[in-house]
Amino acid sequence: MKQKQLERKLQKKLRVRFGDAVQVSVEGRIIRVSGSLKRWEDIIEACSMCVIKQPGVHVVNDVVFSGGVRAPMRTPGFTDETLEGRRPDVLVIGGGVSGCSIARELTRWKLDVLLVEKEADLALQASGRNDGEVHPGVDLGRGTVKQQYVRKGNAMFDGICRELDVPFRRCGQYVCFADKMTLPLIRMYAWQRRTVCGVTDTQIISAKELYRREPALRPGFAFALYNPSAGCVCPYGLTIAYGENAAANGAQISLNTAVLGMEVREGRIRSVKTNRGTVHPKLVINAAGVFAEDISAMAGDRFYSIHPRRGTNSILDKKAGSLVKSIASIKLLSGNTAHTKGGGILHTVHHNLLVGPNAAETYEKENFATAQADIDEVFAKQKQTSDGLSERDIITYFTGVRAATFEEDFVIERGRRTRNLIHCAGIQSPGLTTAPAVAVDVAALAVRMLGGEGRVRKNESFQPVRRGIPQVRNLPRRERDRLIKENPDYGVIVCRCEEISRGEILDALKSPVPVFTTDGVKKRVRPGMGRCQGGFCLPLVTQIISEYVGVPAEEVKKSGPDAVISYGRKGAAYDGL
Amino acid sequence: MRKLTCITCPNGCALMAEQTDGEIRVSGNRCSRGVDFAVSELTHPMRTISGTMRTVFPELPVAPVRVSAEIPKERIFDVMHEISRMEIKTRMRRGDVVIANVLGLGADVIVTGDMMSSKKP
């Protein structure tokens, strides 16, 4: 009866706002919103109105969006039979940080792990389009799955980044307050975070101390909330490192592989259809990001909905890097309604500044187009953090789409109706921070579901340590000299802005998950990431890939199979004349 | 009366050329080359042209070439066609002729860059 009561209560709320356009039904732990609305914002509002704070209860959005067309998932434009008939123990869907870290943790066991990613590389969606902050979790309230994992994940970063040879800086985070009057309130808040929420490093620091550490912040701050445990990491670097370590330990990573359908019988996924053949996994892990809901629907286990939320970040020239040495943001007390951590200024591991992100609801899961208004919004806010911030220092910008549920929490659990399925869904910020901890738990759950330690044996030859590609430019002189004498290609600089050598580019092409595209090389060793944005090195990198792979230059692509860089030999226009 | 911009040198003088009874009168020029240019533009426009020619050498897939003298403007694409058909098979030096008297136009196609490996020996 409680269910009916809730239903009536929600329906009443909806009727006031939307009349008869939307209906709600409560089915166990699912609150299903249906009907038809023209504006996407209204759909978001309707579904958000139905959220109740009760663990495990989710809003499912069945409202028809009559005002626009939601594009179908982009899939690789080809089919083959590469995976046909594969029978892996575990199929991981999604090559983001969730999928890759889970795959890596699974290789600690003697399991046949197959990871499929529809894009041409790992970390091409949310995991490659965020600011790389390792959050302290100071902004999260108690009781959420997010909060449960954020401290655990944060604490694992030193270790995991050492093992995977990924640069990580525990640089600290300052949330700056201008109004002195708020100090008692924030003191309380800090105390509560420290003692109740377990964010034990939360401190208040004085303005004097703040400006001593970050002298280029805007003058006039009264104090700051400080968390030394905050850090930054290259988000796609970490994802690729996880993927490579998984591959080195025996997992198969299949790129350009999209899940197109599933055969589900008697509560079990029997087979999974991809563009590269049908596979028959014992267990499926859904780490499909913004498409997690689509995968759950295919698996007959849809009990949550994803509403994409876009955010834009700008990357500033290293020259501006000295403005902020850590992570800094201003806290505006005028109410931060948007679901974002508010954005900030972050000094990256590569010594650029990242400014952003903002947050905007969108019905498009894969529209990564940027707009000037987003940049303007972010800069208007962050100039209040540091007034030295200038749009002139922007070298590039990017938009990412986060996979939020209406509860704004993660869904990490086994399938409710489908028994050989694990959901790792709704992973938005701080999903990068939580990934190491979530992966350990998901892998453990998978092992239990596959029969427990009695049936699944430990992989005795698991090698947790990955040797990354040397960042030759950062080596001490003697070490750099030694390395060049061993391999002269480390002495040939191809990318002048980021000082990347031919040797490092060739290393990227020889890595455990090689991606023979200019973007793939760029993500792994950074040629083209600098201020000229590849103007000088794009032709050179294209040539190196073409020579290494042994294909003509026109077959080297920017990213996906259709991302043609060159149309082929010059002069062809006169052929046959 | 025709307005022209002289392209002989970077000055880019704005010329006025008037043709009366077969005689062409030019004004706006800062030097005598402007007159020659205007007369040529009105009677038989000439241009130079540059391009690249394919080679058989993998480290130098194309070599820069140009015509040694002006050619009629309307024959530019014909000359480009000739250049595109050819392939350089021997190492050449700057100024070497690859197509002598191209299409009988009185100009050669010459290589404009040394094709020797200019890396240090």
Next chain:
Amino acid sequence: MTVYDVLVIGGGPGGLAAAISAKKNGADVLLLEREARLGGILKQCIHDGFGLLRFGEKLSGPEYAGRFEDEFHSRSIAYEVQTFVTAILKKKDGFLVRAVNRQGVQEYRTKTLILATGCRERTAKQVAIHGTRPAGIFTAGCAQHFVNLMGQMPAKRCVILGSGDIGLIMARRLTLEGAKVLGVYEVKPEPSGLTRNLIQCLEDYDIPLYLSRTVTRVFGTERLTGVETMRVDEEMRPIPGTKERISCDTLILSVGLIPENEIAEELGVPLDPKTKGPVCDNRFMTMTEGVFSCGNAMHVNDLVDYVSESGEIAGAAAAAYTRADRRLISLKTDDSMLYLVPQRLDLSGGCGGLTLYFRSRESLTEGTLLISVDGREVFRKNYRNLKPPEMERLTLDTSGFGLTEQSGVRLSIVKGGDRV
């Protein structure tokens, strides 16, 4: 360790001329080039028109560079290619230059440095183009590398943003190779390139030039499928309601060049915000003792002939350099000039010949350059057709100007000719 008198960073036209000139003046010279071949960007500038001032001929880029390379080699000047400078340390008697090449990490000692590092292109993001990130968006120089050095065609149907010279040259080049160039869009009300390039690169091939219009957005997920253009107002802001979508597979950007001065900045050399190159004196020595600048690293030139000339001046000065106190005065200018080089004049050691480079802010059919010292006019010169894209060069004998360290020297351009 050998201590060179002059170490030149960059083997393009500026660096080659500087090295030759320093050697001619008796210096022990080393030149470092980051690419595999000397010649700098001229290697890919296969079009003709270079060297008209210097040689009286229309040479191609490789030919122009080749002539300097011949002289460079005939003088047996020491050089290294594929050698990339990673750090420069100031030492008591000069500099320690650290570089990497195939042999390892190298260190060189030198009394003076000439920075001839050239310039780079502004990118799509620097002109705030938004939308997706497909393949098919190239700076003009990048497209030029593909076509002219690799023999690859990066375009079929192409829009060019910016009427800078490289953009115009590429419009013709791609057309000659069979691509369709749909138009050149220029955000300013006037073209940015040389007039002769507008004629021989666009008009000759019926390629339209759209002024006061810009590209605001790009489309396409893998390869570019189109661009959005808009008209702009006098402030160069897009005018709502003027959006036009053009279907194309390539966007080429020729939206400006920026001197590359990362090395100079690390050395703490002050830069001029107008030129984005180092502030220099009349010998092209920067405000850091012993560090000289030339070519497009100093300011973006319109003609290579001037790049070579500035290299020669810097080279000779570096060869003659002895540590002596400079007596610098500022050459001040006003809004009538986009910039003026050099920005300082050194009164020590005589100052007979002064070579000035400047660009007018406005297009003037008739204009006059006025030089005054403490409000007193000391020089004037009339110009016809002053245009921002076309740099002006002038040599002056300042010995009669009566200059002292207290003099206020001012240069400006006024509208009109003789009777100003």
